[in-house]
Amino acid sequence: MSDALHPAVAGAQPSQRAEKNPEAPLFEGDYRDRFERVLSRYPNKQAALLPVLNMAQEIRGWLSPQTIARVAELLELTPAYVRSVASFYTMFSTRPVGKHVIQVCTGIGCDLCGAQAVVDKLLEATGTRIGEVSKDGKYTVVEVECLGACGFPTVVQVNDRVFENVKAEDVEGLLAELD
Amino acid sequence: MAYPYADPRETRLLSKHFGEKDAIGIDGWIERGGYRALKKALGSMSPDEVTGVVKESGLRGRGGAGFPAGLKWSFMPKDDRPRYLVCNADESEPGTFKDREIMRWTPHQLLEGCIIAGYAIQAEHCYVYIRGEFVDIVRILNGAVGEAYERGYLGRDILGSGFDLELTVHLGAGAYIAGEETGLLNSLEGRRAEPRIKPPFPAQRGAFNMPTTVNNVETLASVAHIVMNGADWYRQWGTEKSPGTKLFSCCGHLQRPGNYEVSLDFNLRDLVYELCGGPPEGRALLAVIPGGSSVPIMKADEIDCDVSYEGIEAAGSMLGSGGLIAMDESTCMVRAVRKMVEFYAHESCGQCTNCREGTAWLAKILQRIERGAGREEDIPLLLDISANMAGRTICPLSDSAAVPVVSSIQKFEHEYLAHIRDGTCTAVR
Ligand SMILES: Cc1cc2nc3c(=O)[nH]c(=O)nc-3n(C[C@H](O)[C@H](O)[C@H](O)COP(=O)(O)O)c2cc1C
Ligand code: SF4
Ligand code: FES
Numbered sequence: 001m002s003d004a005l006h007p008a009v010a011g012a013q014p015s016q017r018a019e020k021n022p023e024a025p026l027f028e029g030d031y032r033d034r035f036e037r038v039l040s041r042y043p044n045k046q047a048a049l050l051p052v053l054n055m056a057q058e059i060r061g062w063l064s065p066q067t068i069a070r071v072a073e074l075l076e077l078t079p080a081y082v083r084s085v086a087s088f089y090t091m092f093s094t095r096p097v098g099k100h101v102i103q104v105c106t107g108i109g110c111d112l113c114g115a116q117a118v119v120d121k122l123l124e125a126t127g128t129r130i131g132e133v134s135k136d137g138k139y140t141v142v143e144v145e146c147l148g149a150c151g152f153p154t155v156v157q158v159n160d161r162v163f164e165n166v167k168a169e170d171v172e173g174l175l176a177e178l179d
Numbered sequence: 180m181a182y183p184y185a186d187p188r189e190t191r192l193l194s195k196h197f198g199e200k201d202a203i204g205i206d207g208w209i210e211r212g213g214y215r216a217l218k219k220a221l222g223s224m225s226p227d228e229v230t231g232v233v234k235e236s237g238l239r240g241r242g243g244a245g246f247p248a249g250l251k252w253s254f255m256p257k258d259d260r261p262r263y264l265v266c267n268a269d270e271s272e273p274g275t276f277k278d279r280e281i282m283r284w285t286p287h288q289l290l291e292g293c294i295i296a297g298y299a300i301q302a303e304h305c306y307v308y309i310r311g312e313f314v315d316i317v318r319i320l321n322g323a324v325g326e327a328y329e330r331g332y333l334g335r336d337i338l339g340s341g342f343d344l345e346l347t348v349h350l351g352a353g354a355y356i357a358g359e360e361t362g363l364l365n366s367l368e369g370r371r372a373e374p375r376i377k378p379p380f381p382a383q384r385g386a387f388n389m390p391t392t393v394n395n396v397e398t399l400a401s402v403a404h405i406v407m408n409g410a411d412w413y414r415q416w417g418t419e420k421s422p423g424t425k426l427f428s429c430c431g432h433l434q435r436p437g438n439y440e441v442s443l444d445f446n447l448r449d450l451v452y453e454l455c456g457g458p459p460e461g462r463a464l465l466a467v468i469p470g471g472s473s474v475p476i477m478k479a480d481e482i483d484c485d486v487s488y489e490g491i492e493a494a495g496s497m498l499g500s501g502g503l504i505a506m507d508e509s510t511c512m513v514r515a516v517r518k519m520v521e522f523y524a525h526e527s528c529g530q531c532t533n534c535r536e537g538t539a540w541l542a543k544i545l546q547r548i549e550r551g552a553g554r555e556e557d558i559p560l561l562l563d564i565s566a567n568m569a570g571r572t573i574c575p576l577s578d579s580a581a582v583p584v585v586s587s588i589q590k591f592e593h594e595y596l597a598h599i600r601d602g603t604c605t606a607v608r
Contacts (some may be wrong), residue, residue, distance in 0.1 A: 006328055009321035012348035014314035041347040043261075043387050049369030050352055054311070075369075088371040088528075090353035091311045094283045103312075108472055108504060111431040112516050145355065145522050146273040147312055150430035150502070151437045160314040 007037035013058065014160040020061025022096070027068050030057065035074070045075045053086055062093040090144070096137055098133045098140035099179050102126075103157040104142045109150030110161025117168040118154045119143060137174075184283075184437035185455050190416055193400050196438040197284040203319060205326040206424035208287040208585060216403035220295045221340040222404070229299040229301030233409035237422035242267055242358075243471065243500045245488050248402075252492040254382040255300045255390050257507055261308040265367065265381075265390040266293055266399055268309040269358035274470035277426040280438050282309075282316045284402070286323035290346070294332060295406055297344045299394050305346040308363050312355055320348055343349050355526035359391070360393040360408060362528065373528045376576035397426060411477055417443030421487035425501055432458045432507035447482045447491065450575045451505060458459035458507035466506045466591070470499025472519045473579035475586035496586075508607040516587045517545035523580030532575030534577035538570040541584055548595060551602035558588060558595055 005013075011034075025034045038051045053102060056067050063071075063086055065079070072079040086092040093101075103121060106115045119141070123129065126139040133140050149155045152164035156174065163174060182198025185191070196202035202211055220229050225414035234249025238588060250261045255262060255507060266289070270278040282289055289307075297305045309317055327333045335343045350365055356362045357372035364386050366372035385391020401423065405413050416424045421443040430436045434456030441450060451457060451467060458464050464479040469486070474497040506515060524538035541564055544557050565581035572578070588595060597605050 006321075006325045006345055008324050008328060008333070010350050012309070012317055012321060012350040013316050027333060027504065041345070044368075046369035047387070050366065054350055054352065075368075085371055086356060089311075089351070092352055106518070107522065108515060108518050109274050110358065111508060112431045112504070112515065139512065144312075144353075145525060146271060146275075148270045148276045148279050148310065150274050150276050150504075151428060153430070156311060157314070164313050 005034065005037070006014070006042055010034045010037035011041065011054070012049065013055070015054045015058035020059075022060050022064065022098075024059050026056055026059060026067065027074065031055065046077060049075060049082065049085060050089075053082070055091055057092060062096050066070070068094075096133065097137050100140070100158050102141045103144040103147070104140060104141065105145070105147045105149075105153075105155040105157075107146030107150065109146065110153040110155055112169070113153035115154040118156065118166055118171065121168040121171040122175075123176055183304075183418065183448075184435060184439060186439065188449070188454060189440050190442045191440050192404055192416075192424045193281060193285070193288065193426060194438065195282060195413055196288075196404070197438070198234075199325045201325075202285060205287060205323065205330060208285070212407075213287050213322060214291055216330060216407035217291050217294055218338060220298055220406050221338050221342060226299045226301055229295060229406060232406055232410050233299070236405045236413040237410070237420075238398065238405060238413070239421065239488065240395055240398035241401070241471070241501070243272065245498065248394060248398050251382070251394070251563075252296070252300050252392055255392060256383065257301075258390075260300045260399065261389050262300055263303070263386040263389055263599065264297045264300060264305040265360075265363065265391055265393045266305060266307040266384060267360065267363060268307055268313075268396045269392055270396070270498045271355040271358050272309055272473060272502055274428065274430055274468065274471045274504040275500040276428045276430070277438050278585065279313060280426070280428075281289060281396055281400050282313075282320050285550050286320050287327070288400045289320075289332070290323055290327050290332070290405065292402040293338065293346060294327075294344055295402050296392070296394065296399055297346075298342055302344060305344060305368055306386065307346065307348045308351060308357070308367055309348060310351045311356075317350065317549075324348060325351065344396065354528075355560055356524075356528045356574075356576060357553060359576065362574070363590055364391065371528070373530050374576075376573055378469070389578055418485070418487045418489070421498075422488050424487065424601055425498075427501045427503050429455045429503040429505065431505040431578070432464075432504075432506050433507070434459060441486065443487045444490075445484045447484050447486050447494070449484060450503070451482060453501060455503075455505070458505065460511060462483065462507040464505065465508045465510055467511070468496075468502075468506075468583075470497050471502035472504070472522065473582055474499040475589060511549070511604050511606040512587050512591045513545060513549045513598055513604070517542065517549055519583045520580055523576060527580075528575060531572035533568050534572045534580070537564050537577060538580045540564050540578065545584075548598050551598055553595070553599040555596075555599055557599065558592065562588060563602065583603040
């Protein structure tokens with residue numbers, strides 16, 4: 001894997017996979033290699049923080065206090081600093097999430113075209129409230145701002161897959177496709 | 180597959196190859212004339228000549244502010260500090276989805292522009308800051324970057340010219356404010372994406388404290404065409420003050436939403452009714468926001484103007500990012516404005532009191548008006564809060580949040596009053 005990955009793009013891998021392991025070792029093997037490649041692209045270690053947090057979340061699914069402490073140590077930053085940066089960005093989860101994180105755009109473009117009905121249907125079908133992990137651990141539904149595909153409403157992103165033109169009646173089919 | 184929205188009335192310069200799967204890879208791109216401009220620039224032009232032709236072309240920044248690109252490049256100090264080029268691919272202005280399309284179909288068009296711009300400002304490293312949500316687009320861009328390195332278009336001694344340029348794709352992590360150029364620079368440095376006080380401008384002190392130019396994806400994608408064909412050729416489209424073509428991302432209540440590229444003297448009404456097909460059958464158009472949620476709302480009868488920067492301004496709004504949002508008569512204006520304001524309230528970085536508090540108050544008041552619990556004094560109150568938010572903060576997000584509020588009250592006050600006085604909504608269901 002890592003041999004094919006050019007250092008220019010090593011830090012920019014879409015990270016939200018369904019397979020996550022909160023116990024996985026951080027930055028060993030291939031990931032160690034990727035970590036080094038990422039560092040080589042910036043004039044200082046701090047600049048690698050977003051890509052490295054991204055990688056950590058890819059490996060472990062969410063950024064636990066232990067994960068944050070380890071990232072801080074590797075980049076010679078304090079855990080408090082790393083936490084304050086991580087909490088600024090909505091894509092970093094500082095709480096556990098479901099296997100499938102379902103982000104529904106409720107921005108103005110999608111809202112005009114019925115996003116609310118899609119949200120309602122998703123919550124009903126997964127039996128959750130916004131931001132909750134479903135009982136079976138499979139789903140977390142969140143509302144997000146414009147996903148940059150407003151011409152194709154409603155836009156729904158699940159982990160690293162994007163679904164366009166989703167209507168309320170498509171929700172059951174979409175959930176079935178995830179398993 | 181043909182691009183779904185192609186229309187003969189468009190001027191498809193940047194979007195010419197949208198929808199052609201073969202144009203995505205480097206061989207297909209080269210077959211379509213790709214990287215010839217790079218050869219021309221590195222082979223026969225000095226960096227100042229490249230800046231010169233871009234200046235003469237009159238190309239204006241497509242990220243929202245419309246600042247002339249060549250002029251911006253010429254502000255870069257010529258000392259021996261490292262210089263950076265940053266491509267702003269954070270595209271998060273609600274209603275805007277053009278940069279995504281450029282990168283999805285023609286990633287090499289962007290890369291060629293980045294390399295030429297990097298040469299013009301003599302950058303040593305270009306960072307493409309792309310929003311983290313663009314997972315599918317990031318994969319495409321990553322592939323293209325690998326190919327460009329393999330062919331020697333990036334890296335050391337590009338095409339034997341002695342010019343070196345590294346390029347790194349940097350993923351954002353979900354923050355609208357990271358699209359503001361100094362917020363972006365902080366984010367790139369591993370900080371919270373909080374905008375910086377200007378001056379110093381990025382050209383003096385940008386990424387890692389070094390001279391930096393920040394340009395939007397569409398701006399950079401236009402560069403290769405200009406370098407290849409010249410300034411006069413580019414000026415055959417658009418107006419004196421707004422030369423060239425521009426992508427409009429059109430969404431909302433339209434029969435054919437999508438991206439359309441038109442000459443900058445195209446008529447806005449024709450864009451809405453002809454290219455996009457107007458609102459769905461049987462519904463009348465209510466309003467248009469022509470340039471992303473940060474620009475004033477126009478009434479349906481105000482859009483007979485050309486889409487140039489000055490044309491839309493004369494008609495009372497702004498070109499902004501070219502994210503056109505159409506609303507038909509089924510729209511509740513109070514709800515639409517509430518949604519836009521909630522966006523800004525959520526995305527305010529919180530550094531400035533007027534923005535942090537102002538956006539939260541606007542949202543709260545709009546929520547109560549929409550529920551039918553508003554008071555008549557709420558309208559002057561909204562205007563008063565808005566006035567306190569404009570021109571007093573570190574970055575223009577605060578101003579942007581007030582824009583839909585003020586312009587909707589100016590033009591659709593009766594919709595507010597219907598909610599307040601009668602507990603009803605004027606939207607046609
Ligand atoms: C709140 C805010 C958000 C912005 N978001 C973006 C964005 O997503 N993409 C972009 O290119 N420019 C954005 N801009 C404009 C940038 O600050 C900057 O002007 C632009 O990237 C410069 O490139 P250009 O001159 O090529 O347009 C934003 C500005 C503000 C104030
Ligand atoms: S205006 Fe708002 S978003 Fe901009 S710096 Fe101030 S608080 Fe942050
Ligand atoms: S508003 Fe939903 S993608 Fe932009």
